[in-house]
Structures are given as structure tokens and as C-alpha cells.
């Protein structure tokens with residue numbers, strides 16, 4: 001596993017050091033190797049391909065060499081930012097903004113952390129926390145629709161499926177790191193509202209009938225509000241109750 005390249009971006013925190021590899025087992029694993037020392041705060045690991053890329057719920061994440069952005073960020077966030085709901089929103093919004101800047105496409109966030117374009121999942125996020133936090137992002141860029149079809153990934157898509165614009169993975173990677181850095185800097189300065197507003201807009205669903213699958217059961221009702229402090233659902237027309245975001249596994253329109 002040889003280092004191919006190293007970048008030092010003129011960012012505030014994330015990407016001041018970026019390590020680029022041809023192939024690693026998992027960029028999350030590689031980033032976590034630096035997790036004992038806060039000196040490495042903001043380190044980014046990027047790879048062209050992974051032999052053991054991890055997804056949510058023990059699944060794997062596959063992407064043929066050079067087809068997508070595969071990166072992991074190592075962070076030592078201040079206590080106030082160490083909330084999975086917030087960090088997930090941060091990564092998902094940054095991916096959506098990056099997609100918009102390089103393609104003009106408006107992406108949506110599907111709870112909790114999938115990014116969709118026109119009904120297809122183009123990006124997934126995996127956050128792993130110990131002493132440090134590792135935020136792993138996979139973004140499909142060049143794959144063709146029939147590749148997903150042949151792999152049985154009927155829900156998946158890539159940016160190339162939806163745009164005829166010229167796409168280059170390297171500037172997209174850089175843009176994503178810059179976007180993550182900009183949003184993270186705002187959070188560190190205590191401005192949580194900008195990100196929360198962008199996240200609310202990308203999730204949508206307010207006013208719609210939804211199904212919230214929670215750890216203790218499933219709730220159906222009209223979504224009145226969605227915020228990091230909780231989701232407000234109106235059931236049977238009038239009674240409302242709040243659910244903490246950490247309790248919600250899936251949220252879908254019905």
C-alpha cells in the first residue's frame with residue numbers, strides 16, 4: 001500500500017494534509033490508524049479503490065478503481081459537535097453542495113445519511129467513533145447505469161448517469177474536501193443554524209405523511225418539524241410528539 005501523492009490544501013482544518021493511495025483495504029481503517037494523536041485532526045485519506053470498503057449495517061461498499069470518490073476524514077471534534085446526527089448532516093449536506101457545484105443537480109438526503117439524485121443513491125456515509133471520529137464518504141461518479149443493474153444494485157446511481165457534463169474525480173474530491181472544511185469551520189465557530197437549514201431543505205418531508213422506524217417501534221404521522229433537537233410528528237390529526245433524531249433508524253414518506 002504505497003502512498004501515491006500528498007496534498008496540503010490551504011483549508012482551515014480539513015485537508016491541510018491529504019494522503020492519496022491507489023488501493024487500500026478501507027479508507028476508514030487507514031484514517032483510524034492516525035486516531036491516537038489529535039495532531040492529525042483534519043487528515044484526509046483518499047483511495048482509487050478499496051479491497052474491503054465498509055458500508056452501513058455491516059454491508060460492504062464496492063466501487064471499481066477510479067469510478068468514484070472514496071475518502072475518509074479524521075477529526076477530533078469539540079464535545080458539542082460529537083453528535084452522530086449533526087456529523088452525519090454535515091457530511092451529507094457537504095456532498096449535496098459538492099454535487100450541485102460540479103453538476104448543477106439538486107441532491108436530496110434520505111434519512112439518516114444517504115444522498116440521492118433523481119431517486120438513485122449516489123453517495124453513502126459511514127461514521128465511526130472511538131477516541132477520534134472517522135467520517136467516510138463514498139460518492140459514485142463515473143459508473144454506468146447497467147453496471148449497477150448487473151451488480152443487483154437497483155437503487156444505486158452515479159453522477160455520470162444524470163449529467164452530460166465532463167466529470168473529473170480529482171477536482172470533485174478536492175471540492176468535497178473544501179466544502180466539508182467550510183461547513184465544519186462554521187460549526188466550530190458556533191454557527192449550527194446554517195447547516196441545519198441546508199439539511200432541512202435537502203431532507204424535505206415537512207408537512208408530509210411519514211413512517212418513522214425507531215428502535216422501539218414504528219410511528220406514522222404528519223411530519224411537523226425536523227430538527228437536530230427532534231422530529232415532531234402529528235398522529236391522528238392532532239396529538240403531536242417528538243422523537244430524538246438518534247432514535248430514528250429510517251424515515252420515509254408514505
Ligand code: BTN
Pocket residue numbers: 025026027028029050052053054055056057059061070071072114123124125126136137138139
Ligand atoms: C453506506 O452504507 O451507505 C455507507 C458507505 C460508506 C462508504 C465509504 S467509501 C470511503 C469510506 N471507507 C469505507 O470503508 N467506507 C466509507
